[in-house]
Amino acid sequence: MTTPSTDEPELDLLLAGTVFFDVVFTGFPHPPRPGTEVWTDGMGTAPGGIANLAVAAARLGLRTAVASGFGDDLYADWLWSVLRDQERIDLSYSQRHHGEHTPVTVALNYDDDRAFVTHGHPWPTSVAEMLADPPRTRAVLVDIGDESVRRDDWWRRCAADGALVFASAGWDSEEQWDARILDALEGCHAFIPNAVEAMGYTRTDSVDAALEALSQRVPLAIVTCGREGVSAIDRSTGERASVPVVPVPVIDTTGAGDVFAAAIVLGTLSGWTLERRLEFAALCSALTITQVGGSLAAPGWGDVADWWRGQVAATVDHDDARDLVARYAFLASHLPSIDTPRVRRAEATIARFSDAS
Known part of the structure; x- marks a missing residue:
């Protein structure tokens, strides 16, 4: 067993994943249809993918690092500059790759939902290689719905060295709700699914029942319920809480879940009560949907x-x-x-x- 170090971690949050160049369109008069052109009244460009989490965390004052691949094109130059120089995110565990281009996502926001068009490719160097010797950090946030993440051990080594692991699972497009997701929660501190995911993975028919089941898996179980707010159980403190949403005009929902998760990490590392953590996260995620553009909409x-x-x-x-x-x-x-x-x-x-x- 690894003995946790007594030195102060150099980071508050370590993240790994793909950074996309995001182009976001909002304000559609009607959904796009084949053979037609649609003019929208809103558009924004921003770093996307794992950058949504990184920017949200950094803007809340967390010392944040990202391990990701970057190309050598102009998009990559801009992404690198925005994340490192503007947002003060540590990119020393990321790598630039000669001759490779940046993954791009176009997000279309209409009818209170989103559609995505993406082009990209695997990087020559894997996250596992970039984080072969991960830095000490107070927390990591991982998507255990990604099979490659479940296979990686860098975040488990961080946990063994004292980091709190905050996990999400992402949407299962086939709605099979693989039970291996719950098995992967071993050693995690928190799990933050939405209501449908929580009930699907736990084979329950209510948020309360799902929360009870998840709280047997992780110390901190949080279930987001869209317009119905959020509920959570913190077994480590004996708290249970539910809070409503903060009413705001909705412009673009891209990245709202990432902002929520970053705020939960901040509140947990700060030792706030469960209700205060949920209230703050609900506010931050509400503020982000009043702006266009995912990561750069983060408050x-x-x-x-x-x-x-x-x-x-x-x-x-x-x-x-x-x-x-x-x-x-x-x-x-x-x-x-x-x-x-x-x-x-x-x-x-x-x-x-x-x-x-």
């Missing part, structure tokens, strides 16, 4: 502060704002001590770095 602490000030100001005339201020009163004690740098949003072009303050 920073400045966005949280702006939202809080807006709600406080609105309490004069609006009961809903008074309810939200009461619900999020804990923010008042956090915001004064938090750095709130400006962040750049997704734009309809590959913006110059100088556009950002």
Whole structure:
């Protein structure tokens, strides 16, 4: 058995996966149809894939590193610059590959849902090779629905060295809900599926029953329920909590789940109560869907502060704002001590770095 090191980890969160160049379209007058052209009123470009999680975590102040492949084309140059120089994400465990091009995803947002068109290829160097000697980190977040991730042992070695493993499973398009997913949770600290996934994997017919079953597998079981909010059990603290969503106008849902997960990691590492973690994660995921573009829609602490000030100001005339201020009163004690740098949003072009303050 590996003996955990007593040294302070150099990272808060270690991530591995594919970084895509994302092009996101919103504001469709009607769904695309063969033989027609559709003009939309919204578009944004942003780093995608594992970058959604990385940017969300970094903007919340977590020391974050990503292991991923990058090509040597102009898209890759831009992705590398945005992630390393703008978002301050550690890319020292990533690799550039000569002669390889960047995977691209086009996301189409309409009818409160999304469709994707993607082109890409495997990288010459695997994540397992990039993380043959993984750094010490306080947490990792992995998709155990990916068979290659289940085969990798880098994240289990991180766990053996003291890291908390936060797991998701992703959507099973065939809805078979392979029981091996639950077996892969051994050694994980948390599992964060949505309601359909949770009930499918546990063979239960309610969120409460699914939560009970999952809490026997991991210390922290969280089930997201879309517009119905989120419920969780933290067996390590004996807490159980459910919170509603934060009402906001929906522009683009890309990356909302990643922002939620990053906020849960932050709250857990900070030692917050379960209810506070869920409330904060619900707020962060709500703020991200009011912007276009996945990763670059992720809120920073400045966005949280702006939202809080807006709600406080609105309490004069609006009961809903008074309810939200009461619900999020804990923010008042956090915001004064938090750095709130400006962040750049997704734009309809590959913006110059100088556009950002």
